Amino acid sequence: MTSALSGFRICDFTGQLAGAGATRWLATFGAEVIRIEDPVNEGRWDILRGGSPFKDERRGIDLGGAFNNHNPNKLGITLNLRTEKAKEILREIIRESDAVTENFAAGVLEKWGFGYESLKQIKPDIVYVSNCGFGHRGPYSRFKTWGPIVQAVSGLTFSSALPGMPPAGWGYSYMDHTGGYYMAMAIMLALIHRQRTGEGQWVDLACTDAGLSLNGPALLDWTVNGRAMRTEQGINSNRSQFEAMAPHGIYPAAGEDNWVAISCRHDDDWRALAALIEEDWCSEFNDASARQGAQDKLDDCMKAWTSRHDKFDLERRLREQAIPAAAVQKPQERIDRDPTTQAFGLWPQTHHTEIGDVRVDGNPVHFSETDWKIDHGAPCLGEHNEKVLTELLGMSVDEVRQLREEGVI
Amino acid sequence: MSALTGIRVIELASERISFAGKLLADMGADVILVEPPGGDPSRRYPPFVDDEPGENRSLYFMHYNTSKRGVVLDMNDATGQERFRELIEGADILLESEPTTRLGTLGLDYENLRHIRPGLIHVAVTPYGRHEPLSDVPCTDLTLMAAGGPPWSCGYDDHSLPPVRGWGNQGYNTGCHYAVMSILTALLHRHGSGIGQFIDVSITAALNVTTEAASYSWLVAQETVQRQTGRHAATQQTGETQMQCADGRYVNTGVPPRFPREFANLHAWLTEVGLVDEFPEAVFLEMGANWEGPFDLSRIATDDTIRAIFIAGREALQLIASRVSALEFFTGCQRAGLSVGVIYSPEEAFEDEHFIARGFHVDVLHEDLGRTITYPGAPYQLPASPWQISRRAPHLGEHNDEIFQSRE
Numbered sequence: 001m002t003s004a005l006s007g008f009r010i011c012d013f014t015g016q017l018a019g020a021g022a023t024r025w026l027a028t029f030g031a032e033v034i035r036i037e038d039p040v041n042e043g044r045w046d047i048l049r050g051g052s053p054f055k056d057e058r059r060g061i062d063l064g065g066a067f068n069n070h071n072p073n074k075l076g077i078t079l080n081l082r083t084e085k086a087k088e089i090l091r092e093i094i095r096e097s098d099a100v101t102e103n104f105a106a107g108v109l110e111k112w113g114f115g116y117e118s119l120k121q122i123k124p125d126i127v128y129v130s131n132c133g134f135g136h137r138g139p140y141s142r143f144k145t146w147g148p149i150v151q152a153v154s155g156l157t158f159s160s161a162l163p164g165m166p167p168a169g170w171g172y173s174y175m176d177h178t179g180g181y182y183m184a185m186a187i188m189l190a191l192i193h194r195q196r197t198g199e200g201q202w203v204d205l206a207c208t209d210a211g212l213s214l215n216g217p218a219l220l221d222w223t224v225n226g227r228a229m230r231t232e233q234g235i236n237s238n239r240s241q242f243e244a245m246a247p248h249g250i251y252p253a254a255g256e257d258n259w260v261a262i263s264c265r266h267d268d269d270w271r272a273l274a275a276l277i278e279e280d281w282c283s284e285f286n287d288a289s290a291r292q293g294a295q296d297k298l299d300d301c302m303k304a305w306t307s308r309h310d311k312f313d314l315e316r317r318l319r320e321q322a323i324p325a326a327a328v329q330k331p332q333e334r335i336d337r338d339p340t341t342q343a344f345g346l347w348p349q350t351h352h353t354e355i356g357d358v359r360v361d362g363n364p365v366h367f368s369e370t371d372w373k374i375d376h377g378a379p380c381l382g383e384h385n386e387k388v389l390t391e392l393l394g395m396s397v398d399e400v401r402q403l404r405e406e407g408v409i
Numbered sequence: 410m411s412a413l414t415g416i417r418v419i420e421l422a423s424e425r426i427s428f429a430g431k432l433l434a435d436m437g438a439d440v441i442l443v444e445p446p447g448g449d450p451s452r453r454y455p456p457f458v459d460d461e462p463g464e465n466r467s468l469y470f471m472h473y474n475t476s477k478r479g480v481v482l483d484m485n486d487a488t489g490q491e492r493f494r495e496l497i498e499g500a501d502i503l504l505e506s507e508p509t510t511r512l513g514t515l516g517l518d519y520e521n522l523r524h525i526r527p528g529l530i531h532v533a534v535t536p537y538g539r540h541e542p543l544s545d546v547p548c549t550d551l552t553l554m555a556a557g558g559p560p561w562s563c564g565y566d567d568h569s570l571p572p573v574r575g576w577g578n579q580g581y582n583t584g585c586h587y588a589v590m591s592i593l594t595a596l597l598h599r600h601g602s603g604i605g606q607f608i609d610v611s612i613t614a615a616l617n618v619t620t621e622a623a624s625y626s627w628l629v630a631q632e633t634v635q636r637q638t639g640r641h642a643a644t645q646q647t648g649e650t651q652m653q654c655a656d657g658r659y660v661n662t663g664v665p666p667r668f669p670r671e672f673a674n675l676h677a678w679l680t681e682v683g684l685v686d687e688f689p690e691a692v693f694l695e696m697g698a699n700w701e702g703p704f705d706l707s708r709i710a711t712d713d714t715i716r717a718i719f720i721a722g723r724e725a726l727q728l729i730a731s732r733v734s735a736l737e738f739f740t741g742c743q744r745a746g747l748s749v750g751v752i753y754s755p756e757e758a759f760e761d762e763h764f765i766a767r768g769f770h771v772d773v774l775h776e777d778l779g780r781t782i783t784y785p786g787a788p789y790q791l792p793a794s795p796w797q798i799s800r801r802a803p804h805l806g807e808h809n810d811e812i813f814q815s816r817e
Contacts (some may be wrong), residue, residue: 004598017621029594053622053630053644065629066622135790140763144748148640148650152661152750153739155758157639160563160575166651166659167752168573171562171634171642172621181586186789188593189412189436193794195600197410201793210788212764214577215755216472221456222756223783224468230754237576238551242454242469248551250560250571257568261555265547324549326556328572331627331634334558334617340537344614347628359628364584364614365591366538368519369606370598 003030004370008191011090011097012036012074014183015046017173018147018207019103019131020070021180022187027073028363028372034093034388035071035379039078039409043381045104055355062354062380069360069378072350076379077388078409081112085408090114091122092393098194099127099187105144106136116202125200127190131183135206145207147173154211155229159218163234178214179207217242239295246291247273247302250328253311259328260311262302262318264291272321277305352377385409411437412794416501416596419493420477421484422449423506424578425612426534427473429585430504433592434476435787435796441496441812442479448805458778464805465777471802475773475784479803480812490515492813497522502592503531508545519607528605530595534588538611550580557616562623562634562642572636583619584612651752652727658735659752666722666747667704672697674745675725682741688728693721759785773798 008031012023027033037043042061050061079086094100100119102109109115119126130136133145151157157169186203194200221227240248245265253260264270267288274282281301285291291298306314311327318325334341346362355377363372389395403409414437420430422444434440454469483489497503503522512518519531535544536553551574554560560572591608599605618624626632626644634642639651650662666672676694679685697718709716730738735751742749758764769786787796
């Protein structure tokens with residue numbers, strides 16, 4: 001099977017997840033992604049390099065599990081950009097690349113002498129995609145972020161909550177994942193534009209712009225109706241937001257920290273649910289307006305019932321009646337015992353040169369002609385120096401050895 | 410010219426994919442939304458313009474269907490099916506979230522359509538994938554999120570409270586992000602090769618791989634993360650990161666100060682707002698500012714000085730937070746070099762000067778309503794091939810004549 005993106009080469013400075021996640025997608029579809037890392041600080045531009053989780057008791061800069069998860073299929077080279085020779089090598093790589101990608105704080109690449117104007121001089125049709133929290137323009141462009149800060153400022157933390165409580169927010173960097181998705185889209189949109197016109201461009205991606213755009217209908221309710229999401233009564237984001245559905249929530253099930261999500265969309269769902277529950281209180285709620293008007297009481301009644309049952313039993317029994325329901329799956333449950341993720345091939349095993357065999361996230365898609373594939377784990381520090389410098393730039397093995405001795409790579 | 414100008418997309422209306430269609434349409438694709446007679450149910454979702462319901466007044470529908478044209482087709486009758494085939498003849502992409510066997514039953518699945526339109530990219534976005542019968546069982550954004558993993562990681566330190574699903578149909582959004590990434594990948598491949606394909610996108614699979622450490626902690630080390638209030642779920646409990654400010658709003662304090670420059674800036678800020686005399690521990694901030702060598706937090710349990718400096722950093726932030734607004738705290742911390750965020754509601758973020766300066770307020774003419782409506786702007790800025798809302802969402806069947814007459 002051929003690869004969808006073979007022939008595209010990315011000169012990649014991205015790290016963490018918001019950047020690395022973007023070029024990960026491209027690499028799993030066959031693009032040649034060359035990660036540039038700093039040999040002096042052992043690639044610690046990316047704080048995940050060498051960080052937990054670890055597969056076994058070994059520790060080290062090449063053994064980080066998160067880094068491996070976010071960087072499979074990429075090539076890794078080291079360049080000490082404090083030296084003029086390394087800068088010249090970088091120029092040669094850029095000349096051979098279709099895109100340059102980075103998610104440093106605004107202005108870092110320019111400070112090194114590789115801002116967009118310089119990149120264009122090296123390669124006139126280069127696609128340059130920068131990704132930072134607040135973008136390169138605007139009053140906050142120098143402010144620093146990571147996922148939770150992006151989520152806070154863009155309204156997503158606020159709108160994940162239970163009433164009377166502080167924001168629950170997102171218990172992971174939703175906007176690092178999603179910022180990476182938008183960065184991948186931006187790279188590909190710019191490459192499509194270049195395919196059709198021959199023209200490159202600089203895409204200034206701000207994760208907070210992307211995050212804020214995920215609140216669409218709430219923002220229109222504000223601009224059109226003047227209705228704010230910040231209210232006295234607070235938010236219960238487990239309830240339905242757009243359509244009026246009740247009961248609609250996450251309810252306790254038997255056992256420790258077990259939960260089940262139930263969405264009762266309409267009267268038919270309610271009648272079917274009441275027939276399963278078979279308790280007197282149900283008759284109070286036969287009317288949709290009664291369910292909507294007394295959701296707190298309804299939720300209390302629901303809790304008393306659900307907490308006596310196994311979450312997967314509830315899931316099965318409700319689904320048999322065509323009522324939307326799902327257990328809140330723990331990681332082990334959705335990874336190791338959920339037949340749907342297994343059947344989709346969602347957790348491929350990959351081989352990392354130092355870590356060994358380890359499973360990573362797959363892509364949640366399948367292409368009939370050019371599907372994704374993960375051939376190898378993330379690169380060790382400088383693992384592909386010789387390969388890239390000899391095969392791409394035509395250097396000899398001796399020249400590469402000399403660069404290493406001089407501290408250039 | 411936008412990046413996707415000239416690319417035609419046929420979208421079979423469903424709330425699960427409308428955002429993917431919008432992302433393509435706002436980048437210039439000619440997206441034709443195909444609705445059944447009576448319209449897509451999301452036309453009836455609140456909120457409405459001036460809170461008055463109506464099939465062309467849903468703000469939900471208006472947001473998710475910008476820049477599209479719209480036709481009505483009854484896919485259950487022969488005329489509708491014939492017109493659908495005609496649409497496919499001129500299409501580059503089919504985007505749909507139909508029940509898994511529906512198009513096959515009609516003789517209109519990829520195996521048929523690829524002959525009508527060689528090079529067609531057919532994207533099916535379903536709850537569990539096209540080959541999974543569970544995809545046809547009723548579901549909502551909430552139940553897909555629960556099955557796919559996000560709520561397990563979200564909520565509060567108090568585990569007697571339920572896990573929390575974030576608002577905004579982010580489950581659907583995540584499936585849509587993968588649908589668009591897939592389409593762009595397939596378009597890059599089709600250019601030159603002419604090869605189209607069928608693409609199977611699973612929403613729950615998309616959620617499963619959008620959970621960061623929850624998945625890889627299990628995959629790599631068979632460890633389970635636990636949810637915590639307002640911060641990352643983790644395999645071991647971590648320190649709180651949310652603080653309430655003087656105006657009642659919250660901030661996320663991110664990583665506490667741990668570099669000499671940060672302690673120095675914090676001390677300077679404390680002095681600037683006149684609180685240094687109320688805070689005897691300021692002396693530890695000065696010690697932190699003058700620290701030589703690495704400030705090794707791994708020694709916090711055994712080194713009293715490191716612990717005192719670290720705690721003073723957190724307490725100084727708490728003191729300042731209790732006296733200033735969340736916005737002042739955010740900008741003050743950022744100017745001190747600390748990565749802190751104000752926890753805005755969506756409308757507060759929308760009105761912030763930064764987003765306004767970046768052009769995030771986009772006015773769209775609604776000639777039908779006799780007014781201009783301000784929409785949220787671009788998620789990315791491509792100056793040579795810009796994002797743009799080219800038209801308001803279509804009325805029900807608005808473009809039937811235009812699209813079908815042009816073919817006769």
